[in-house]
Structure formats: C-alpha cells, structure tokens
Amino acid sequence: MNPAMRARFLFRSLVEEAITSSQLEGASTTREQAMEMLRSGRQPGDKSGQVIFNNLKGMEFIRAHQREPLTPELVLQIHRVLTAGTLAADAVGRLRVPGEARISVVSNTTGAVLHDPPPAEQLPERLVRMCRFANAEDEEEFLHPVIRAILLHLWLGYDHPFEDGNGRAARAIFYWAMLNRGYWLLEFVSISTVLRCASVQYGQSYLYTETDGNDATHFVAYQFDVIRRALKVLEQYLERKTRQVEETEGLLKDRGEFNHRQLALLSHALRRPNAEFTIQSHRVSHGVAYATARADLLDLVGRGLLEDRSIGRAAHFFPGKLIYGLVGQ
Numbered sequence: 001m002n003p004a005m006r007a008r009f010l011f012r013s014l015v016e017e018a019i020t021s022s023q024l025e026g027a028s029t030t031r032e033q034a035m036e037m038l039r040s041g042r043q044p045g046d047k048s049g050q051v052i053f054n055n056l057k058g059m060e061f062i063r064a065h066q067r068e069p070l071t072p073e074l075v076l077q078i079h080r081v082l083t084a085g086t087l088a089a090d091a092v093g094r095l096r097v098p099g100e101a102r103i104s105v106v107s108n109t110t111g112a113v114l115h116d117p118p119p120a121e122q123l124p125e126r127l128v129r130m131c132r133f134a135n136a137e138d139e140e141e142f143l144h145p146v147i148r149a150i151l152l153h154l155w156l157g158y159d160h161p162f163e164d165g166n167g168r169a170a171r172a173i174f175y176w177a178m179l180n181r182g183y184w185l186l187e188f189v190s191i192s193t194v195l196r197c198a199s200v201q202y203g204q205s206y207l208y209t210e211t212d213g214n215d216a217t218h219f220v221a222y223q224f225d226v227i228r229r230a231l232k233v234l235e236q237y238l239e240r241k242t243r244q245v246e247e248t249e250g251l252l253k254d255r256g257e258f259n260h261r262q263l264a265l266l267s268h269a270l271r272r273p274n275a276e277f278t279i280q281s282h283r284v285s286h287g288v289a290y291a292t293a294r295a296d297l298l299d300l301v302g303r304g305l306l307e308d309r310s311i312g313r314a315a316h317f318f319p320g321k322l323i324y325g326l327v328g329q
Contacts, residue, residue: 005260007287009238013188014063017175018055020192024199025167027051039281050085051168058082058172063187066179070134072127075156078172083165091163095127096120103160105206114207117160130155134177149177150223154216157206189230191223244271251326255303261286262296266305269319270326277306277317 019027019034027048029037034052037044044050058081068074080093096103098120105115118126132138134152153174160166171192178186195202205222209215245260248267252258258266265282269275283293297317300306306317 008261008264008285009188009241011285011287012237013190013234014056014059017059017171017190017192018052020190020196021168021171022048022051022055024192024196024202025051025165036281039284040278041280041284044085047086054082054084054086055168058168059175062172062176062179066176070131070173070176070180072124072131075127075131075169075173078176079162079165079169082168082172083162087164095123095161096163100163103163105160114203115158115160115210117158123159123161126159127161130159134173145181145183146178146224146227147220149174149181149183150220151216152177153223154206154209154219158210185231185234189227189234191226191230193233194226194229241267252305255305255322259296261288261293262300265296266300266323269306269323273319273324275319278314280314 015035015038018038019029019031022029022034029046029048029052034049036042037049038053038056044053058078061078061081065074076093076095083092100120102119103117104113105117106113130152133155134148136143136148153170156170156173157166162169174191175186201222205219208218212218241264244267245263248263248270249258251270252263252266261282264286265277269277277297279290279293279297282288282297283290286293297306297308297315301308301317301320304322305320306323307320308315308317310316
C-alpha cells in the first residue's frame, strides 16, 4: 500500500475494532451512527457512543505506546482511556479493592455464575506477574509471541481486575503484545469483528479453559482461528477496495488525474449517490491536514463531481450531477 492508502485503511481498522469491541460489551449504537460520529469529530451523545469513542482513543493509545514495556501503570492508563466518562470517576483506571462487591461473570440467559475472578487482595501482585510475563522477563524457554499475546488476553479476562471494561482492556492488551513484537499487520485487523459474529464461542473458549483445569489450549486454539479469519476479512476488504478504485479510475479516465483520497471518495459517491462529505470527515478518514482535505474537495467541486452547500457554519459536499450520470455505467 502507498502511504495514502495505508492511512485510510489504518483509520478504517481502528474504527472497526473500536465499534465492534464496544458492541461485544453491549454498546447499542449502529455502525453507521458510530462511523459518522468518529469521522465528524462530534462529541458522543450517550454512553454507547462514549464507549466507542473511548475505544478508538484506546487503540490510538496502544499504537503510541507499542514499543514500551508493559507495566501496571500502563495497564491502568489503558483502562483509564477506555472507560473515561462511562464509569464513576473513582473506578476509572484502578483495580478492584478489598471490600467491594465481588464481580462475577454470569450467564446472560440463566444468570448462573460462570466465573469468580480472583479476590481483590491478589490483584496487584497478579498484575505485576502478568506484566513480567508480557515482557518475557522470566522466560526460561521460548514461547511464540502470538501465543504470549493470546495468553495475555486470557489472563486479564480471567483476573477481571476492573469494575467494568475488562473485555475491552483484554483485547487492547492483546493488540499491544502483537505490535510490541513487530506484528504490524495487526494494526489493520479487527479481531472483534470476528468475535462479535461468534460471541457465544468466544465466551465458551473462556469457559472451557476454566472447566478443564485451566488448560488454555481451548482459548489459544479459538483465538488462532479468530486471527486467521480476521486476516482473511482484511484480504477480502483490500481486494474489494482496490477493485472499486480501479473501476472508478476507468469511469473517470477522461476527466484528468485524481489522487488516491479523491478516488476513494468518488468510489464511495458512485456506490452511494446520497452520500455526504465534510472537510472534517475527509481529513479524519485519510489522516491529512485540514488544508489538504479542503483542497481535495474544492478541486472536485471545480470539476463538477461534487456540489457544496453551507449547512450552519460548515461546508457540506454532495455528489454532483456528473456523478449521477456515471452511476450504473
């Protein structure tokens, strides 16, 4: 991928993981609503929106700290980013403490207790041990980095050290571990997209591990399959987007040259003639400066491919008549 494509696909994967990871834990906002909120920069209007917004910030935080060793302080900071504004202020970024009601994992259908996490008194020491394991400080023999990342996912989920947000934090730690060991492609992959489609199996992989004497094979095998499927989803997405851009280039070959950002936007407009764009949404989607995004859109207006209208104080852009003429060709 060229740098422009890379920025666009990276934003897409971060947003996809933020949305589906939140939906796994009950966020009710639709993908379209969440995408519009994140691209426009508008503030979340409810808890579900806040969870998704936090998850995007959490993924960005993981990227920024991927080269650092995992420490208890970093784990707490990750949780703080993921849960800001969704938990009581005194529960954000801290472990469960002795005297609080013990948080068990229960069945959504029967209410039966599926897992009692370790007591709060053990959590500080267990977190230190988890970080030592993450950094391979006590390694006596080789353990494959992908297995280590999966076991960290399991470990934090098993300990359930927070009042809420444990699943999101566990998946975030998995991403940290993969990126920390150089698996850069995982930046472009959303494991939660696959997990959401098979959430029952995800829960069962935890449960089978516990009921089989803490044999982690069940969880590791399931997560291997999730990673393979997520990579396949990415491959299919890249093939589809490449084909769409090539088709758009063919339709517009007589209308001059376009940069990759413009081609991506026009490809979207050809498939959705009722689409709406702003400078902010174009800037965020492609990771470029405001002036660059503005120049892209105004250039397309000048060519008759977009129309601009002022709505409130912001300029909004819509497919122009030339786009409507190309639809269906």
